[in-house]
Amino acid sequence: MQELVNILLAYINKSFKRSSKVLDFHYPHQLKEGLEGFSLELPDQPDNLEQLLVDCRDTLKYGVKTGHPRFFNQLSTGLDIIGLAGEWLTSTANTNMFTYEISPVFILMEEVVLRKMHSIIGWPEEDGDGIFCPGGTMSNLYSVLLARFHRFPVVKTHGMSAIPRLALFTSVHSHYSIKKSAAVLGIGSENVIVVRCDERGKMISSELNSSIETAKSKGLVPFYVNATAGTTVYGAFDPLNEIADICEHHGLWMHVDAAWGGGLLLSNKHRVKLQGIKRAHSVTWNPHKMMGVPLQCSTILVKRKGLLQECNQLCAEYLFQPDKHYDVSYDTGDKSIQCGRHVDVFKLWLMWKAKGSEGFEAQINHCLENAEYLYYKLKRRADFQLVFKGKPEHSNVCFWYLPKRLQSTLPSPERDRELHMVAPKIKTKMMEEGFTMIGYQPLEDKVNFFRCVFSNPATQREDVDFLIDEIVRLGCEL
Amino acid sequence: MQELVNILLAYINKSFKRSSKVLDFHYPHQLKEGLEGFSLELPDQPDNLEQLLVDCRDTLKYGVKTGHPRFFNQLSTGLDIIGLAGEWLTSTANTNMFTYEISPVFILMEEVVLRKMHSIIGWPEEDGDGIFCPGGTMSNLYSVLLARFHRFPVVKTHGMSAIPRLALFTSVHSHYSIKKSAAVLGIGSENVIVVRCDERGKMISSELNSSIETAKSKGLVPFYVNATAGTTVYGAFDPLNEIADICEHHGLWMHVDAAWGGGLLLSNKHRVKLQGIKRAHSVTWNPHKMMGVPLQCSTILVKRKGLLQECNQLCAEYLFQPDKHYDVSYDTGDKSIQCGRHVDVFKLWLMWKAKGSEGFEAQINHCLENAEYLYYKLKRRADFQLVFKGKPEHSNVCFWYLPKRLQSTLPSPERDRELHMVAPKIKTKMMEEGFTMIGYQPLEDKVNFFRCVFSNPATQREDVDFLIDEIVRLGCEL
Ligand SMILES: Cc1ncc(COP(=O)(O)O)c(C=O)c1O
Ligand SMILES: Cc1ncc(COP(=O)(O)O)c(C=O)c1O
Numbered sequence: 001m002q003e004l005v006n007i008l009l010a011y012i013n014k015s016f017k018r019s020s021k022v023l024d025f026h027y028p029h030q031l032k033e034g035l036e037g038f039s040l041e042l043p044d045q046p047d048n049l050e051q052l053l054v055d056c057r058d059t060l061k062y063g064v065k066t067g068h069p070r071f072f073n074q075l076s077t078g079l080d081i082i083g084l085a086g087e088w089l090t091s092t093a094n095t096n097m098f099t100y101e102i103s104p105v106f107i108l109m110e111e112v113v114l115r116k117m118h119s120i121i122g123w124p125e126e127d128g129d130g131i132f133c134p135g136g137t138m139s140n141l142y143s144v145l146l147a148r149f150h151r152f153p154v155v156k157t158h159g160m161s162a163i164p165r166l167a168l169f170t171s172v173h174s175h176y177s178i179k180k181s182a183a184v185l186g187i188g189s190e191n192v193i194v195v196r197c198d199e200r201g202k203m204i205s206s207e208l209n210s211s212i213e214t215a216k217s218k219g220l221v222p223f224y225v226n227a228t229a230g231t232t233v234y235g236a237f238d239p240l241n242e243i244a245d246i247c248e249h250h251g252l253w254m255h256v257d258a259a260w261g262g263g264l265l266l267s268n269k270h271r272v273k274l275q276g277i278k279r280a281h282s283v284t285w286n287p288h289k290m291m292g293v294p295l296q297c298s299t300i301l302v303k304r305k306g307l308l309q310e311c312n313q314l315c316a317e318y319l320f321q322p323d324k325h326y327d328v329s330y331d332t333g334d335k336s337i338q339c340g341r342h343v344d345v346f347k348l349w350l351m352w353k354a355k356g357s358e359g360f361e362a363q364i365n366h367c368l369e370n371a372e373y374l375y376y377k378l379k380r381r382a383d384f385q386l387v388f389k390g391k392p393e394h395s396n397v398c399f400w401y402l403p404k405r406l407q408s409t410l411p412s413p414e415r416d417r418e419l420h421m422v423a424p425k426i427k428t429k430m431m432e433e434g435f436t437m438i439g440y441q442p443l444e445d446k447v448n449f450f451r452c453v454f455s456n457p458a459t460q461r462e463d464v465d466f467l468i469d470e471i472v473r474l475g476c477e478l
Numbered sequence: 479m480q481e482l483v484n485i486l487l488a489y490i491n492k493s494f495k496r497s498s499k500v501l502d503f504h505y506p507h508q509l510k511e512g513l514e515g516f517s518l519e520l521p522d523q524p525d526n527l528e529q530l531l532v533d534c535r536d537t538l539k540y541g542v543k544t545g546h547p548r549f550f551n552q553l554s555t556g557l558d559i560i561g562l563a564g565e566w567l568t569s570t571a572n573t574n575m576f577t578y579e580i581s582p583v584f585i586l587m588e589e590v591v592l593r594k595m596h597s598i599i600g601w602p603e604e605d606g607d608g609i610f611c612p613g614g615t616m617s618n619l620y621s622v623l624l625a626r627f628h629r630f631p632v633v634k635t636h637g638m639s640a641i642p643r644l645a646l647f648t649s650v651h652s653h654y655s656i657k658k659s660a661a662v663l664g665i666g667s668e669n670v671i672v673v674r675c676d677e678r679g680k681m682i683s684s685e686l687n688s689s690i691e692t693a694k695s696k697g698l699v700p701f702y703v704n705a706t707a708g709t710t711v712y713g714a715f716d717p718l719n720e721i722a723d724i725c726e727h728h729g730l731w732m733h734v735d736a737a738w739g740g741g742l743l744l745s746n747k748h749r750v751k752l753q754g755i756k757r758a759h760s761v762t763w764n765p766h767k768m769m770g771v772p773l774q775c776s777t778i779l780v781k782r783k784g785l786l787q788e789c790n791q792l793c794a795e796y797l798f799q800p801d802k803h804y805d806v807s808y809d810t811g812d813k814s815i816q817c818g819r820h821v822d823v824f825k826l827w828l829m830w831k832a833k834g835s836e837g838f839e840a841q842i843n844h845c846l847e848n849a850e851y852l853y854y855k856l857k858r859r860a861d862f863q864l865v866f867k868g869k870p871e872h873s874n875v876c877f878w879y880l881p882k883r884l885q886s887t888l889p890s891p892e893r894d895r896e897l898h899m900v901a902p903k904i905k906t907k908m909m910e911e912g913f914t915m916i917g918y919q920p921l922e923d924k925v926n927f928f929r930c931v932f933s934n935p936a937t938q939r940e941d942v943d944f945l946i947d948e949i950v951r952l953g954c955e956l
Contacts, residue, residue, distance in 0.1 A: 295574060
């Protein structure tokens with residue numbers, strides 16, 4: 001075990017070193033064929049310990065260093081040492097969140113952390129419930145599930161055939177998990193009405209209102225609106241207060257998907273962007289994104305106490321015996337869709353102890369400063385073009401790189417077709433060389449553009465400079 | 479980090495030591511008030527490193543040692559050092575399963591492990607798909623979701639209102655996750671038809687057949703049957719071949735919930751109990767139970783290739799760009815309900831390398847021998863009574879303890895009422911003293927009884943002896 005620890009510590013050190021590569025890319029067939037004795041196949045007889053250590057080293061070697069300061073590819077980046085220590089302890093404790101009986105400390109920590117998050121949202125003391133769940137998609141699924149049950153409790157026992165045809169609302173730029181939830185829950189993805197956004201990616205609230213009216217006139221029953229606080233690609237914040245007004249007017253459940261943007265609530269400077277969030281009935285907030293907590297760490301926060309329990313409980317007697325000797329309201333397992341539930345709270349709790357709320361604030365402000373720095377740099381350059389105007393609200397910066405021959409070409413469908421191929425080509429070379437990583441995508445009528453996101457506090461301005469230079473180096477001759 | 483590692487290694491050593499306690503129980507209010515400087519509250523300013531180490535030590539101290547050889551409380555027990563090493567590496571790699579781009583090695587390992595599991599089930603080479611997901615409940619939810627989509631693909635887009643009222647079937651002794659899935663998916667828990675079991679807890683297949691007929695005659699559309707291989711409480715195996723015949727006859731999806739019993743497939747001696755499993759359309763198998771893999775590690779295995787993808791894909795462009803430079807069929811993220819997905823495969827892969835299939839076999843046989851040992855011991859005693867007749871099929875042994883004054887009392891409602899209170903009373907004392915832990919529950923007309931389960935290979939006969947002595951010591955005067 002100590003030898004493995006040495007391997008892991010060496011890896012951690014390397015992850016933080018700018019001179020080391022972010023990844024050592026291989027194609028699937030190369031890895032499958034087995035590289036220098038690294039075979040993925042499972043044996044009947046045991047391998048020896050040395051071989052296992054080699055396997056561990058190789059697994060890390062051929063992976064991607066998501067904690068590297070030049071890894072900009074996902075919303076979850078970084079490698080917080082305290083958070084990692086928390087996760088090592090969690091796996092050593094190897095227990096399950098369903099009952100106080102086998103997780104007394106973690107159950108109470110969950111309560112404390114959730115209460116803290118409620119108060120940061122601004123819900124009154126007596127309100128607030130919630131649970132940690134495996135990812136923001138599951139958190140969003142919970143929100144739709146709860147809203148449906150709240151409106152039509154009979155659905156739990158009698159299903160969708162006992163209730164009218166439902167409609168829910170979310171913006172074009174929102175995360176696909178809202179549609180996925182509707183598909184899974186039996187509502188149907190086409191009953192998710194997609195509301196248009198302005199050019200910054202914010203939901204247009206008047207459009208929301210008219211979509212609700214239209215749905216009603218078609219005989220659908222609107223019950224739920226998802227507002228996004230920090231969209232996945234643009235980092236946009238929907239106008240929460242306007243949306244809350246509309247929800248109140250129509251009597252709809254308001255959910256705020258702050259999976260990505262929730263962290264900004266910890267910043268006095270930036271929390272204004274989420275004004276109105278306290279009016280939501282439920283909130284998704286993923287500490288594993290902007291707060292830099294190791295994966296997985298996601299919450300669904302619910303304003304009304306008791307609803308999670310009512311919606312999900314089935315009172316399995318083998319697990320939730322009512323005749324236990326302690327207060328069984330601490331057996332949270334019947335609140336959740338899952339039975340066994342991984343302990344996701346401890347690493348966050350420990351990080352909070354280690355940084356204090358102020359530490360999170362500083363770290364988040366720093367990430368947003370990096371985004372602003374990149375924005376101002378790109379704005380001044382002719383070989384880059386920003387996808388939308390104005391300073392980023394979150395840490396997302398979206399841009400095209402223009403190779404020489406496209407810089408002077410006037411906009412046209414032909415030019416768009418060429419531009420569309422630039423990002424994938426650069427990305428291919430970037431991954432093969434392995435010094436940095438950034439994602440790209442098209443969106444609506446915009447052809448492939450890069451999205452840079454900052455959530456790793458280890459990233460500095462020199463890394464931002466490096467990213468730009470690297471894109472130019474790989475792309476200028478395209 | 480090294481200091482934390484020392485704390486963790488000391489904890490691991492202690493977990494294996496019989497003389498150490500399994501738990502040091504405190505009531506919720508005691509822990510919340512804070513014990514000797516262990517405060518759960520979250521600060522604004524950072525705590526210092528020493529305090530954090532104390533917090534880590536205390537978190538472990540007030541928790542439950544689920545790896546202790548005398549912890550019999552849940553299906554997931556034990557603390558496999560290689561598995562733990564795997565989990566430490568996983569959290570250090572801190573990445574996400576949605577794309578090959580950021581998880582090349584883990585994605586390929588998932589493919590290799592799933593293929594191995596398919597072949598163990600007995601599916602032909604060309605069949606088989608699957609995914610790791612957060613727990614057996616989610617695995618079972620996937621199975622119902624897939625079956626519904628397979629029968630009525632329109633449900634994905636148009637919801638349950640576009641299809642007839644469905645019915646699904648599972649046994650009285652099956653896990654509550656089937657009902658929960660029906661509630662979540664919008665089918666409704668009352669449309670889960672519960673089929674009676676024989677006195678060993680096995681589904682009575684003739685009853686299944688008549689339940690299907692009855693449901694049809696009421697206008698419901700049967701589409702899915704869950705057969706359990708290793709029930710939660712009795713450890714019973716449903717007659718898979720008989721159920722498969724019925725499913726074929728009626729054209730229904732057959733799922734086998736082998737969350738708990740799947741491990742037995744690795745044992746040449748015991749796999750006969752799952753005969754017929756290869757006829758299933760989908761299988762839930764949790765390596766985090768009988769195979770002793772650290773939490774969480776659960777799979778849903780699906781016979782038909784491509785169905786997971788068709789059912790769940792939404793083709794989010796920001797994540798699953800079709801114009802990537804590698805074979806994007808390795809981006810498994812669109813197969814899953816989740817977006818971000820924790821890496822659960824590595825620890826299992828590493829354990830498989832370390833033990834070989836033969837190591838798992840030996841370990842599982844050993845657990846079942848412990849169960850048999852306990853069974854024969856209890857059978858001979860007048861102060862214990864077995865809940866059902868015959869040798870256990872799995873590692874579950876269910877029994878009442880009869881305190882002196884109940885040993886000579888004839889069965890009666892009054893005696894049942896008294897007996898019902900024995901297990902909770904013993905459990906209370908057991909937890910307060912902390913030397914061992916075992917669960918209890920009522921089931922159908924049976925009053926509270928103990929369920930002992932073996933999944934920790936560290937448990938030996940002396941621990942079984944200890945458990946019996948401890949129950950007698952704590953309970954004889956009741
Ligand atoms: C037979 C069976 N299926 C499914 C489950 C659910 O597994 P999990 O707790 O991983 O969700 C259990 C849990 O005990 C079980 O015993
Ligand atoms: C706005 C938003 N919501 C939800 C999610 C889903 O989070 P997860 O990947 O943890 O499921 C994402 C992920 O990127 C997101 O950006």
